[in-house]
Amino acid sequence: MSETWVLALLTIVTAATPLVYAGIGELVVERAGVLNLGLEGLLLGGAVAAFAVAHLSGSATLGILAGLFAGVLLSALFAFLTLTLQSSQVATGLALTIFGIGLSALIGQPLVGIAFAGLPSLAVPGLSGIPVLGALLFQHDVLVYGSFALVGSVAWFLSRSRAGLVLRAVGDSPEAAHALGYPVIRVRYAATLFGGACAGVGGAYLSLVYTPMWVENMSAGRGWIALALVVFAIWQPGRLLFGAYLFGGISILQLHGQAMGLAVPSQLMSMLPYATTILVLVLISRDGGRIRRNAPASIGRPFHPTL
Amino acid sequence: MSPSFTSRRRTLIGAAALLATLAGGLSIAPAALAQDGVTRVGFVYVGPVGDHGWTYRHDLGRQAIEQQFGDRVETTFVESVAEGADAERVIRNLAADGHDLIFTTSFGFMNPTIKVARDFPDVKFEHATGYKRGDNVSTYSARFYEGRAVLGTMAGMMTKTNTVGYIGSFPIPEVVRGINAFTIAMRKVNPEAEVKVVWVNSWYDPGKEADAAKTLIDQGVDLITQHTDSPAPLQVAQERGVLGFGQASDMASFAPESQLTSIIDDWDAYYVSRVQAVMDGSWESQDVWYGIEDGMVAFPDYGPNVPDDVAEAAELVKEGIVSGTLHPFQGPIMDQAGNEVVAEGDVLGDDVLLGMDYYVEGVQGALPK
Numbered sequence: 001m002s003e004t005w006v007l008a009l010l011t012i013v014t015a016a017t018p019l020v021y022a023g024i025g026e027l028v029v030e031r032a033g034v035l036n037l038g039l040e041g042l043l044l045g046g047a048v049a050a051f052a053v054a055h056l057s058g059s060a061t062l063g064i065l066a067g068l069f070a071g072v073l074l075s076a077l078f079a080f081l082t083l084t085l086q087s088s089q090v091a092t093g094l095a096l097t098i099f100g101i102g103l104s105a106l107i108g109q110p111l112v113g114i115a116f117a118g119l120p121s122l123a124v125p126g127l128s129g130i131p132v133l134g135a136l137l138f139q140h141d142v143l144v145y146g147s148f149a150l151v152g153s154v155a156w157f158l159s160r161s162r163a164g165l166v167l168r169a170v171g172d173s174p175e176a177a178h179a180l181g182y183p184v185i186r187v188r189y190a191a192t193l194f195g196g197a198c199a200g201v202g203g204a205y206l207s208l209v210y211t212p213m214w215v216e217n218m219s220a221g222r223g224w225i226a227l228a229l230v231v232f233a234i235w236q237p238g239r240l241l242f243g244a245y246l247f248g249g250i251s252i253l254q255l256h257g258q259a260m261g262l263a264v265p266s267q268l269m270s271m272l273p274y275a276t277t278i279l280v281l282v283l284i285s286r287d288g289g290r291i292r293r294n295a296p297a298s299i300g301r302p303f304h305p306t307l
Numbered sequence: 308m309s310p311s312f313t314s315r316r317r318t319l320i321g322a323a324a325l326l327a328t329l330a331g332g333l334s335i336a337p338a339a340l341a342q343d344g345v346t347r348v349g350f351v352y353v354g355p356v357g358d359h360g361w362t363y364r365h366d367l368g369r370q371a372i373e374q375q376f377g378d379r380v381e382t383t384f385v386e387s388v389a390e391g392a393d394a395e396r397v398i399r400n401l402a403a404d405g406h407d408l409i410f411t412t413s414f415g416f417m418n419p420t421i422k423v424a425r426d427f428p429d430v431k432f433e434h435a436t437g438y439k440r441g442d443n444v445s446t447y448s449a450r451f452y453e454g455r456a457v458l459g460t461m462a463g464m465m466t467k468t469n470t471v472g473y474i475g476s477f478p479i480p481e482v483v484r485g486i487n488a489f490t491i492a493m494r495k496v497n498p499e500a501e502v503k504v505v506w507v508n509s510w511y512d513p514g515k516e517a518d519a520a521k522t523l524i525d526q527g528v529d530l531i532t533q534h535t536d537s538p539a540p541l542q543v544a545q546e547r548g549v550l551g552f553g554q555a556s557d558m559a560s561f562a563p564e565s566q567l568t569s570i571i572d573d574w575d576a577y578y579v580s581r582v583q584a585v586m587d588g589s590w591e592s593q594d595v596w597y598g599i600e601d602g603m604v605a606f607p608d609y610g611p612n613v614p615d616d617v618a619e620a621a622e623l624v625k626e627g628i629v630s631g632t633l634h635p636f637q638g639p640i641m642d643q644a645g646n647e648v649v650a651e652g653d654v655l656g657d658d659v660l661l662g663m664d665y666y667v668e669g670v671q672g673a674l675p676k
Contacts, residue, residue, distance in 0.1 A: 004526060011518060011521045011525065014521075015514075015518060105355065105357070108357065109357060112357035112359060113357075113359050113560055113561075114560075115542065115561045206514070210514060210517065211514060211517045211537075211539045211542060211543075212542065213513070213542060215357055215359070216355035216357050216358070216387070217355065218513050220509075220512045220513070220514055220515070222514070251518065252521075252522065255507075255518055255519050255522040256522050256525070256526065258504070258505045258506060259472070259503050259522050259526045259672075260526065261673070262672075263672070265675040266505075266506035266508060266675040267508055267675060269506075270506070270507070270508040
């Protein structure tokens with residue numbers, strides 16, 4: 001029985017990891033004051049690029065890098081449109097989503113029906129021998145370990161480094177940051193490209209590990225969930241990790257409940273992850289000031305240095 | 308306003324009206340011309356052509372039409388159309404665009420198809436797996452449950468843990484029928500075996516389907532089958548060393564060792580015959596439900612892990628169904644509560660099968676209503 005729970009927890013990790021990657025990237029982007037709604041397109045762009053390169057080269061590492069670069073390229077397009085040309089961030093983000101879905105489907109057409117071997121799990125020598133925790137914590141593939149390292153680094157970066165402080169300042173009050181001489185647009189560019197890179201790696205995870213194949217629209221809405229999780233996390237990395245695992249966890253546990261024969265209608269069970277996330281969001285928002293205080297003050301508003 | 312302005316406005320408005328009428332006339336004319344030379348066939352798909360499952364096979368049928376009729380047909384397809392309001396818009400566009408025959412390939416397109424068909428009495432519609440018809444609406448489906456009976460027989464003989472996993476999409480009669488046919492056939496050869504069902508509430512979501520497969524395997528099943536459209540569950544099975552069955556197409560490329568066999572939907576012959584009927588003028592609204600005998604339900608070669616006696620048993624089931632000596636829903640059949648719903652020797656009729664809304668004995672859990 002405990003075997004089943006360990007296995008279930010391992011599946012939860014797999015389900016949560018793409019959300020962590022997409023979410024942590026978006027968190028940094030939003031802390032800099034840019035609202036990038038194109039996560040779904042970035043995930044798919046990363047997924048198709050990663051799969052294409054991994055298949056052609058045989059190397060998963062090259063695939064992950066390709067996913068990263070695809071995310072950077074797509075978000076560079078978004079950044080150019082919104083930061084240099086000052087277009088509406090919301091509209092451009094939505095356009096990026098639609099563009100990403102279509103472009104990935106086009107590029108991915110010859111890739112359908114091809115299988116890929118997937119990433120091997122890296123057992124940490126010694127530690128992975130521990131009875132229950134060992135299998136649970138120390139036998140994952142490199143991208144899962146990477147997601148934890150990433151969240152930790154971003155948390156440290158935002159709260160303890162000077163560059164992180166500048167980024168937060170740009171997000172809260174770009175006029176003040178500009179007055180102090182910080183390159184607001186450049187900081188936002190950097191943040192957006194970082195967000196694109198993370199989402200690209202998240203997409204690579206989808207097509208190389210989660211379901212090692214390419215099928216159209218394989219992210220199936222995870223980009224939108226990641227966007228919601230950033231708000232759920234009140235723009236804090238630790239809470240984002242918790243949110244991603246909560247969502248992923250309930251998604252898997254409801255399937256287990258169904259398989260065990262729980263007499264709850266399956267439609268209700270499918271609804272559970274979304275309902276739980278909304279419930280927690282409601283509980284967090286009881287103190288309305290909390291979200292207002294923690295949200296980056298200038299999010300979504302274009303900044304023009306000369307105005 | 309000075310007189311010259313008013314008269315100029317009138318001239319402009321008049322010219323615009325004239326142009327609109329001409330444009331309208333010109334747009335109707337090509338459609339009428341199309342009837343004489345080329346038959347235009349439209350397809351509405353619920354998923355992407357690249358799903359390597361349900362929609363993929365329908366698109367093969369469309370390609371068969373193009374191959375058969377060459378220049379005499381023109382086909383159009385729209386993929387990933389969500390069931391519901393958007394479907395009506397797509398179907399309506401195809402009908403208004405001068406198509407002669409439109410195939411709507413998912414159960415959820417039923418009401419939109421009927422609605423649009425009423426407004427376009429000269430266009431012919433073929434709706435897959437539905438039950439509402441009209442003068443210009445035909446329905447067609449395949450007796451997938453015959454395929455499930457073959458799969459169930461193989462599963463019963465090959466499962467060692469006596470628990471088999473079934474990944475369901477939506478709890479509609481078609482899917483429940485499949486689960487029941489599978490379970491009945493399985494328990495005929497192995498009365499101890501049971502089926503665990505997990506619903507993903509989607510026809511196509513590779514991530515969720517993979518999660519469902521992992522869940523079932525984690526809970527101890529050693530064989531999985533599915534009524535969803537992507538190869539993700541079989542891929543998980545291959546990874547975990549578990550056996551499984553493909554769905555709607557041959558998924559062996561994703562699971563070379565795991566796939567025992569698959570149910571293949573073969574729409575080619577039916578589609579070609581319906582287009583021919585439109586060309587001949589002999590098309591009439593009908594309801595067909597073809598199975599193994601008519602070639603609509605087909606199977607690929609057996610996988611490398613299928614022992615000879617299992618393959619033989621499967622072939623016997625196929626032959627029995629084709630010859631009529633074996634029916635997947637032949638009594639005695641018990642429901643989950645243990646009541647006998649079909650007596651020994653009786654066979655469930657099509658009308659009961661179409662509305663099937665209960666599990667037979669051997670399926671774990673309650674059916675979501």
